[in-house]
Amino acid sequence: MKSSSPPPHVSVIQRVRDRDITINEDNLERLKAKFSHIVNSSRAMYYIRTLIDLVNVLELRGIDGRDRDQFTAALVECTKLTESKRSATCEKPVKEQGIPRHVLDMISENIGRKWWDLAHYLNVPDHEIEEIEGKYPFSMKRQAYQVLLTFCNLPDDNEGKASKLIDALARARRYDLKAQVEAEMSNKNSQSKK
Incomplete structure (x- = not known):
């Protein structure tokens, strides 16, 4: 057969x-x-x-x-x-900011309801948060991911994006995610030095 x-x-x-x-x-x-x-x-x-x-x-x-x-x-x-x-739209800006896409995926999958707090601590404008909530009303993961993309595309100091993200996670009391991001970023930095 x-x-x-x-x-x-x-x-x-x-x-x-x-x-x-x-x-x-x-x-x-x-x-x-x-x-x-x-x-x-x-x-x-x-x-x-x-x-x-x-x-x-x-x-x-x-x-x-x-x-x-x-x-x-x-x-x-x-x-x-x-x-x-x-x-064309996602990979390039995120890589330019020094935060790998898999880190953003990991955060958006695990942040849950704290995405809203994280958005405020990342200084994402309120009108953008409301627009994201309206666009993805049934998916916290998508809302979180869009907030992270918006943060990565904000016009400010590109070098400090990773440290700002780590600080915002701590302020949002997501110390578990903060530790994971720190580990990922230190792995990235150690690999880039090789």
Whole structure:
């Protein structure tokens, strides 16, 4: 007996569930619009906030073979767009500031409700915090990540960004994250000296 590999759409959907595939909000909206005829419910469309939500709704609605193939192709295209946009908009400013992206990811995944305090201690303007809250109302992780990106792009002393971030984490009473960031930054500095 020959073992066959799963169809491409199964592996793509599994990668979405494993969070190996991510897309930005604009591309999620494009996918939602393209497959709104399958969802066929404005209330369900409103509650789709992530790619996983969209996949779950499409599967509940019984997406068929041809639509699955179209979804897979559209998702691959959106993933390419997201990756090119991320490298153009996110990676460059963050690297220029000396704070690696994985550090920002780690903070945003673990900061929880303290992201708001952290934003104030990082001197992110209130109007930007409110805009971020409005744009990502159901995801503290996304809110935190956007605050960190905003901080990294603030026009001030680029050399002191890491120390300001560490100080803000301490002021927000997230000493665990402060210690992790200090360790990551010291590892980065020791590797750059080699």
